[in-house]
Structures are given as structure tokens and as C-alpha cells.
Amino acid sequence: KIPSNEKEWKNLYVVFATLKGKVKKNSLEDFSSVQSTGKIAMKLDSDDKIIGVDICRDNQDIILSSKKGQSLRFMSKKLRLFKGRSSKGIKGINLSSGDEVIDLTLVANIDINPKTVKKLLKNGSSNKDKTAELLAKQKYILSITENGFGKRTSFYDYRVTNRGGKGIIGIVASSRNGNVASSFPVNEGDEILISTNKGRVIRTVVKEIRVAGRNTQGVRIIKLSGKEKVVSANKIDDNLV
Numbered sequence: 001k002i003p004s005n006e007k008e009w010k011n012l013y014v015v016f017a018t019l020k021g022k023v024k025k026n027s028l029e030d031f032s033s034v035q036s037t038g039k040i041a042m043k044l045d046s047d048d049k050i051i052g053v054d055i056c057r058d059n060q061d062i063i064l065s066s067k068k069g070q071s072l073r074f075m076s077k078k079l080r081l082f083k084g085r086s087s088k089g090i091k092g093i094n095l096s097s098g099d100e101v102i103d104l105t106l107v108a109n110i111d112i113n114p115k116t117v118k119k120l121l122k123n124g125s126s127n128k129d130k131t132a133e134l135l136a137k138q139k140y141i142l143s144i145t146e147n148g149f150g151k152r153t154s155f156y157d158y159r160v161t162n163r164g165g166k167g168i169i170g171i172v173a174s175s176r177n178g179n180v181a182s183s184f185p186v187n188e189g190d191e192i193l194i195s196t197n198k199g200r201v202i203r204t205v206v207k208e209i210r211v212a213g214r215n216t217q218g219v220r221i222i223k224l225s226g227k228e229k230v231v232s233a234n235k236i237d238d239n240l241v
Helices: 006-011 114-122 128-136
Strands: 013-018 022-027 050-056 060-066 070-075 101-108 140-145 149-154 180-186 191-196 201-205 230-235
Touching (some): 013 060, 013 101, 050 101, 060 180, 101 180, 140 230
Antiparallel strands (some): 060 070, 191 201, 191 230
């Protein structure tokens, strides 16, 4: 959400992500005055388009997720700040042939190795305070595929790397699963809406979706019929209900 007090904007940034894997970060103050005719925010190649825009802070990480199941997590504070609004941005993720970015996600920055997290959570009695801190910050990345399969994975499993790499497997995009339709952060108590190309909408609670590691296929979340495919999934915002 954008603060109504524009004095707070100087510490906020706008991050853009495109289908072809480019990213761009501008100060939110660059958009303090927008006319009714609009402003150019980012130049795009003819075969590219913006798939996500979000407001971020320096203490957050950016996760780019692709339709073939790859995910790349990097620090927003290390992303170059563009002074102009009309540039094309820079490479966020190195995509394989035929792959595309489907989601831009922001999560809290963590300065801890995923292997250390697993060890602490497994043997929490050795350091109860640190374990309690990790559990309090726990979030999950929910991935849902076009064939109705999915899972949620601890965001601690997504290690922080440098921008521009190929990323790591977030979910296996197999012949059973199909391509990834959506990937975004959720909490245990959230509910989501899943929409299909046949006009169906399914509502389900996150806690009923299995937790699994990154390099897995997940389980069936919804049963589809014929050539029905999942086209999107979105978290229900309680503030709008």
C-alpha cells in the first residue's frame, strides 16, 4: 500500500518486472506527480510486457518466479536505482528458451543460510530463542500449476543469490503438473481463490495445502475436467471483504 503522506515516499521504491525477466527500480517520488494522461514508467521491447509492479523497501528481497518453475531471490537494496522513468531496466533472471516470468514477489530479507534454518527448526531445543524467532517470521511461497497441482514451501528454502542468474527450482513443472500458473507468499491462516479458463472459481484455505520442499511436484489442489486449466490464483485480502 502507498502511504498517503508523501513525505514517507523517499524511503520507498517502485519495482517493475517483465515477462522476459527484466527488472527496474525507481524511487516512489518519481511518480509523485502523474497527470491524467499518465507517465511512461518503463520502456519495453515489442515482445515484452510488465507482469508485476510493487512497492518495496531496502529490507525486502525480490523473488521472480517463472512458468517453468524457476525462482530467483535477490536483495532489493542491491538492485540498481534508476533515475529516469523511461529506461528498459536490467536483467533480473536468466530465462531458458520458452520460459517467462509469471510473478513478482516481495518478502522480508533474511540473513541466514537455509541449511542453518533447517538445522535449527529440526533441533530447536538447542537454541529456543532463535527457533522462536524463525517460526515467528515464517512465511510460505505457494505455487500452483495449470493442471491443478501445487504446494507451499517455506520461504527460508529460497536462498538469496545475485540478480541475473538462472535461479533454482521452486516447483517441478512436469507433464503431470503443466506450467506454473501462480506463485506468491502466503501465511498459514490465508485463503485463496483459484480461477480456471472454464470460468470456475474455487476457494480454499492455505493450511489445507501440503508443505513440501522446492524440488517437488506437490499434490492435487483442485480436480479439473477435460481441457480445463488454472489461469490464476490470488490471496483473499480480508481488508476488502
